Amino acid sequence: MTLRAVVKGVGHYLPERVVPNSEFEASLETTDEWIRARSGIERRHFAAxxxxxxxxxxxxxxxxxxxxGFEPDDIDAIVVATSTPDLTFPSVATMVQDKLGMTRGFGFDVQAVCAGFIFALTNANALILSGQAKRVLVIGAETFSRIMDWTDRSTCVLFGDGAGAIVLEVAEGDGTTADRGILSADLNSDGRYREMLYVDGGVSTSGTAGKLRMQGNPLFRQAVEKLTSTAETALEKVGLQDSDVDWIVPHQANIRIIQGTAKKMGLSMDHVVVTVQDHGNTSAASIPLALSVGVARGQIKPGDLIVTEAIGGGLAWGAVVLRW
Incomplete structure (x- = not known):
């Protein structure tokens, strides 16, 4: 018998306000065509x-x-991935716990920027396999619109706000790759690359939230290489190959990165869940958003083998292999 963390439910939320690319044309030297060509993004949502x-x-x-089909008190733990918390502390997870009316269990946040949901999912898996929790609510949520420099056309047009969540529950498996649930994970970071993507403020530096700064071209080159490598490493850990994958559910940062990673893995875009055109880059929220949308579209079905991968500031990157 092998314990597995199995996905039992998925959901997402997007703020009401939709911001098309054309809205930036009045204040920036940019166009809808320019943004689409470089990122694949057509619109995004901003929090009210x-x-x-x-x-x-x-x-x-x-x-x-x-x-x-669960109530809040059926959950043992909440793990939230975010880089844009409401407050410096307490954690967003404890605020969600209160808003849900959940009177038991525990919650904490994970901060690995755009790779945050991968890190949160891996932590939730560890909680389940160690017996610390039987059911874990894993959430990625961001309000990146609050840390944008609206004069920087290279960054402010790329990001959006949103949230996605999954419920994991412990289950028994046979110890094979046919088991449902999380099969493997691969996590990495390298602080030497921090200047490629960072926020120029913080509690112990400026005392302000700061604004997002990014070196787009160097980050692009790192992203395709590292996303491919981490996905293939996670597959190799359980004896699987790229050709075994039903769906790649990538971090939705840039359509060219998504296409480049799929090509390196030898998979067509028919095997990739893409939402970047509608949501922009929602950082830690982008993968659970894409999972939820993929299920709603009828793309992701029970039994499908999924590889989900992301890279974010730090740099931090990783991948999870799971069977839906």
Missing amino acids: EGETTSDLATHAARAALADA
């Missing part, structure tokens, strides 16, 4: 004034719980 990361996360959590 007063709408916080924990609000988005709570909406997504409720959707995932409903999909799983």
